[in-house]
Amino acid sequence: MAPEVETQSNDETFVVSELQDAWHILSTAERVEGFRLLPRGDAEELFFTLTARDQYELITGLPVGERRSWLRLLPPDDAADVMQEAPDDERGGLMALLDDQTRKEVTALLAYAEDDAGGLMNPRYVRVRPDMTVDEAISYLRKQARERIETLAYAYVCDAQQKLLGVVSFRDLFAAQQGKLVRDVMKTDLITVLDTDDQEAVSRLFADHDFVAVPVVDAQGRMKGIVTIDDIVEVVQEEATEDAQKFGGMEALDAPYLDVSIPQMLKKRGGWLSALFLGEMLTATAMAYFEHELQRAIVLSLFIPLIISSGGNSGSQASTLIVRALAVGDVKLRDWFRVMRRELVVGTLLGVLLGIIGMLRILVWPTRNKLYGEHYLLISFTVAFSLVGVVLFGSLAGSMLPFILRKLRLDPASASAPFVATLVDVTGLIIYFTAASMFLRGVLL
Amino acid sequence: MAPEVETQSNDETFVVSELQDAWHILSTAERVEGFRLLPRGDAEELFFTLTARDQYELITGLPVGERRSWLRLLPPDDAADVMQEAPDDERGGLMALLDDQTRKEVTALLAYAEDDAGGLMNPRYVRVRPDMTVDEAISYLRKQARERIETLAYAYVCDAQQKLLGVVSFRDLFAAQQGKLVRDVMKTDLITVLDTDDQEAVSRLFADHDFVAVPVVDAQGRMKGIVTIDDIVEVVQEEATEDAQKFGGMEALDAPYLDVSIPQMLKKRGGWLSALFLGEMLTATAMAYFEHELQRAIVLSLFIPLIISSGGNSGSQASTLIVRALAVGDVKLRDWFRVMRRELVVGTLLGVLLGIIGMLRILVWPTRNKLYGEHYLLISFTVAFSLVGVVLFGSLAGSMLPFILRKLRLDPASASAPFVATLVDVTGLIIYFTAASMFLRGVLL
Numbered sequence: 094m095a096p097e098v099e100t101q102s103n104d105e106t107f108v109v110s111e112l113q114d115a116w117h118i119l120s121t122a123e124r125v126e127g128f129r130l131l132p133r134g135d136a137e138e139l140f141f142t143l144t145a146r147d148q149y150e151l152i153t154g155l156p157v158g159e160r161r162s163w164l165r166l167l168p169p170d171d172a173a174d175v176m177q178e179a180p181d182d183e184r185g186g187l188m189a190l191l192d193d194q195t196r197k198e199v200t201a202l203l204a205y206a207e208d209d210a211g212g213l214m215n216p217r218y219v220r221v222r223p224d225m226t227v228d229e230a231i232s233y234l235r236k237q238a239r240e241r242i243e244t245l246a247y248a249y250v251c252d253a254q255q256k257l258l259g260v261v262s263f264r265d266l267f268a269a270q271q272g273k274l275v276r277d278v279m280k281t282d283l284i285t286v287l288d289t290d291d292q293e294a295v296s297r298l299f300a301d302h303d304f305v306a307v308p309v310v311d312a313q314g315r316m317k318g319i320v321t322i323d324d325i326v327e328v329v330q331e332e333a334t335e336d337a338q339k340f341g342g343m344e345a346l347d348a349p350y351l352d353v354s355i356p357q358m359l360k361k362r363g364g365w366l367s368a369l370f371l372g373e374m375l376t377a378t379a380m381a382y383f384e385h386e387l388q389r390a391i392v393l394s395l396f397i398p399l400i401i402s403s404g405g406n407s408g409s410q411a412s413t414l415i416v417r418a419l420a421v422g423d424v425k426l427r428d429w430f431r432v433m434r435r436e437l438v439v440g441t442l443l444g445v446l447l448g449i450i451g452m453l454r455i456l457v458w459p460t461r462n463k464l465y466g467e468h469y470l471l472i473s474f475t476v477a478f479s480l481v482g483v484v485l486f487g488s489l490a491g492s493m494l495p496f497i498l499r500k501l502r503l504d505p506a507s508a509s510a511p512f513v514a515t516l517v518d519v520t521g522l523i524i525y526f527t528a529a530s531m532f533l534r535g536v537l538l
Numbered sequence: 539m540a541p542e543v544e545t546q547s548n549d550e551t552f553v554v555s556e557l558q559d560a561w562h563i564l565s566t567a568e569r570v571e572g573f574r575l576l577p578r579g580d581a582e583e584l585f586f587t588l589t590a591r592d593q594y595e596l597i598t599g600l601p602v603g604e605r606r607s608w609l610r611l612l613p614p615d616d617a618a619d620v621m622q623e624a625p626d627d628e629r630g631g632l633m634a635l636l637d638d639q640t641r642k643e644v645t646a647l648l649a650y651a652e653d654d655a656g657g658l659m660n661p662r663y664v665r666v667r668p669d670m671t672v673d674e675a676i677s678y679l680r681k682q683a684r685e686r687i688e689t690l691a692y693a694y695v696c697d698a699q700q701k702l703l704g705v706v707s708f709r710d711l712f713a714a715q716q717g718k719l720v721r722d723v724m725k726t727d728l729i730t731v732l733d734t735d736d737q738e739a740v741s742r743l744f745a746d747h748d749f750v751a752v753p754v755v756d757a758q759g760r761m762k763g764i765v766t767i768d769d770i771v772e773v774v775q776e777e778a779t780e781d782a783q784k785f786g787g788m789e790a791l792d793a794p795y796l797d798v799s800i801p802q803m804l805k806k807r808g809g810w811l812s813a814l815f816l817g818e819m820l821t822a823t824a825m826a827y828f829e830h831e832l833q834r835a836i837v838l839s840l841f842i843p844l845i846i847s848s849g850g851n852s853g854s855q856a857s858t859l860i861v862r863a864l865a866v867g868d869v870k871l872r873d874w875f876r877v878m879r880r881e882l883v884v885g886t887l888l889g890v891l892l893g894i895i896g897m898l899r900i901l902v903w904p905t906r907n908k909l910y911g912e913h914y915l916l917i918s919f920t921v922a923f924s925l926v927g928v929v930l931f932g933s934l935a936g937s938m939l940p941f942i943l944r945k946l947r948l949d950p951a952s953a954s955a956p957f958v959a960t961l962v963d964v965t966g967l968i969i970y971f972t973a974a975s976m977f978l979r980g981v982l983l
Contacts, residue, residue: 114870117868118876142746235713238708238709238713264683267679267680267683268680299771304768305691305766305767321750322750322771323744323749323750325771326745326767326771326774329774329775329778330745330778330866333774333775333778333781333782333862334862334866337778337781337858337861338858338859341785341858342855342955343859349863350859350868350869350877351873351876355880355883355884358880358884359884359888359891362855363887363888363891366848366855366888366891366929367892369848370844370848370851370892370896371895373843373844374844376847377840377841380841380842380843384836391832391836391839392829394832394836395822395826395829396825397825397839397843398818398825398842398843399815399821401847402818402821402846402850402959402963403811403814403815405959406814406956406959407811409954410786410788410807410811413783413785413786414788414791415795416782417778417779417782417783418796423794423795423796424795424796425559428796431563431796432795432796435796435800438800439800442808443807443808443811446804446808446811446812447812450812450816451815464826484811509854510854510955510956511847511850511854511955514850514851522843
């Protein structure tokens with residue numbers, strides 16, 4: 094964790110905030126230059142707000158002699174993030190700048206995947222023994238605070254083998270009578286996470302419960318570190334951004350918009366865009382299949398965009414609801430049937446709503462005879478009936494696709510608005526032309 | 539804040555988790571019944587994980603005599619959230635169940651809007667005086683811990699008028715030499731939020747900095763409470779869900795998917811769906827305008843879904859990027875021109891990519907002569923040219939619309955995938971038919 098309160102003296106704030114604002118348009122060399130002009134306090138303030146990538150670039154941009162003090166400013170979990178950014182041949186040089194203990198801790202952290210609880214945790218936490226008195230524990234705590242502990246919220250009670258026996262919140266420790274033993278005030282039924290748990294699961298735990306830190310243990314129940322809530326806020330933001338981008342029909346960027354290079358941007362967007370385009374080509378095939386009907390009743394073509402987009406829109410609504418509900422845990426995989434029943438009702442009613450609007454639009458239009466021909470009434474039936482079918486299909490496809498993806502162990506957020514729209518477009522055309530042949534056979538077709 | 543460590547004894551876990559899993563399919567009466575069957579410890583565990591709405595329904599579902607102890611379990615900020623859920627005529631009765639001090643605090647909190655920092659804050663924090671010694675402060679802290687403080691991370695140094703003078707983290711307080719005065723170890727350059735600040739701004743502050751609590755002051759600089767990071771995790775999740783739902787083309791639900799009634803669901807989805815439908819009707823008007831061209835070259839209609847959906851997809855990508863970048867602060871309003879320049883480049887290149895794929899598709903298709911007629915080459919030019927135009931327009935419209943909405947003080951997240959798609963559909967048709975008349979005039983048209 095960074096310092097808990099930022100210093101912000103009035104005369105220099107101007108310079109810091111200016112550098113901060115211009116940050117993403119500056120080259121690394123310019124950033125380093127600006128950074129070195131700041132007073133140390135301001136520079137530290139800025140340093141802690143940077144991403145690990147920027148911290149890495151800044152540190153390696155500084156003269157060799159200045160690097161050590163910046164790297165040593167970071168707690169082991171953040172230092173490990175910086176090391177992750179370094180290519181293999183540079184990492185050794187940076188690791189050598191750390192003090193021995195931190196280097197050992199960082200090495201252990203680097204063994205974990207970045208997205209695991211182990212990659213997120215801080216190996217420094219407050220340890221007490223079960224047979225200390227409350228008073229002993231508090232003064233022991235004062236000693237540890239002087240050394241290397243960043244987060245003071247809970248003390249973790251471990252045995253000699255580092256096995257986690259219990260937790261005592263500082264609040265309870267402080268409120269307890271002085272003579273009591275730690276084992277008498279500690280809680281023993283704990284919520285812990287495994288060092289190999291995924292960070293998304295960890296963040297859901299924080300969202301469901303109101304704690305500020307959770308202990309990380311290995312498969313043998315040995316205490317490895319703590320994940321603190323401040324790291325989780327970033328995780329939650331990041332995961333929401335990733336989900337939003339996937340939902341918008343592209344790969345997650347993994348970096349701020351303005352920091353992504355044009356070729357990178359093309360790669361992340363072009364892939365899905367091409368895939369969707371190839372899928373959408375089926376509409377041309379479907380249309381060609383109905384070319385005969387189109388030729389006879391060109392009026393049918395007028396409503397094609399209206400109908401397929403209504404299916405896409407209702408599908409986008411349904412999939413956004415379910416993707417998000419799955420992400421925050423409001424809906425579980427086993428709820429799929431309840432969701433389907435709901436969407437069956439909601440989709441039908443929404444379809445009827447649009448169908449009525451569509452029909453009215455055709456029937457009350459002053460030039461309906463000229464625009465749509467003498468059979469405008471039958472055409473309005475065709476449009477209304479298709480809208481019910483398309484909106485219903487959109488709602489069902491949009492709501493079920495995320496479940497199918499989750500079941501296949503893929504990310505439900507890939508059930509993006511464009512993906513669902515593409516799926517629905519082809520089906521929408523088939524529904525529309527089927528309805529047309531029902532209502533217009535022998536009249537126009 | 540809820541208790542910092544959850545108790546979870548093995549024999550009863552089964553029942554709690556069962557009730558928790560079934561929660562959203564149970565009626566209020568069934569919830570109350572199940573809840574009352576739980577041992578007190580487990581019931582408390584469950585109670586703290588509930589939303590304010592569920593807590594309210596549970597409390598009012600309990601016999602009158604049992605309500606007080608549950609309501610009093612809540613810290614003032616959470617109690618205020620429960621009161622928000624109560625209709626005006628019930629609120630007085632519930633307020634009467636609180637102890638005097640909490641009632642005063644809750645009344646003060648209710649004066650704030652729910653989404654303000656004031657509505658989010660906890661009025662209970664650790665207060666110390668600047669001229670206490672570190673030792674005095676620590677033992678004063680132990681006394682306060684026994685009383686009513688939930689969050690122990692910082693002590694706030696206030697003068698007699700409650701004006702905030704400085705902050706000292708417990709870590710620094712613990713690490714300081716015993717004889718020092720609080721004023722010597724406190725930090726005086728503070729980051730504070732105003733009680734009237736929006737919760738989204740507060741959550742951005744937490745995401746940018748690594749603190750666990752931030753002091754809330756009024757316009758006169760008087761300390762009113764603290765916002766703690768655990769409340770922010772929920773805010774970040776909620777805001778991300780709201781944004782996602784708006785982006786999916788609907789009103790935010792404000793409740794878990796399965797808890798929203800069908801009429802509510804219809805209202806939240808039907809409104810936007812109808813509005814988009816009315817907008818999309820312009821496509822029928824545009825198509826009617828080009829009916830003459832369509833009649834002459836029915837082959838043109840085959841590519842309409844393909845072309846307009848490509849515009850919609852690229853628009854969805856661009857708007858999702860910018861909506862999210864604005865929400866997390868990666869991009870500011872003043873960056874609009876830089877974004878436009880980028881999207882101009884990216885949109886053109888993506889358009890060229892799709893144009894090439896589209897052209898190839900037409901040219902290499904074995905039955906191209908039969909399907910598209912003898913002028914298939916010219917048609918492939920028309921399609922490719924239109925794709926460049928449509929994808930470029932989609933990228934520009936999708937990226938600029940969120941800026942325009944923000945500028946108009948509307949929520950950028952309303953630049954939803956369906957909204958952008960609708961906007962692009964009409965333009966896409968115009969681009970397509972213009973391209974057609976360029977390439978096919980005198981040949982097919």
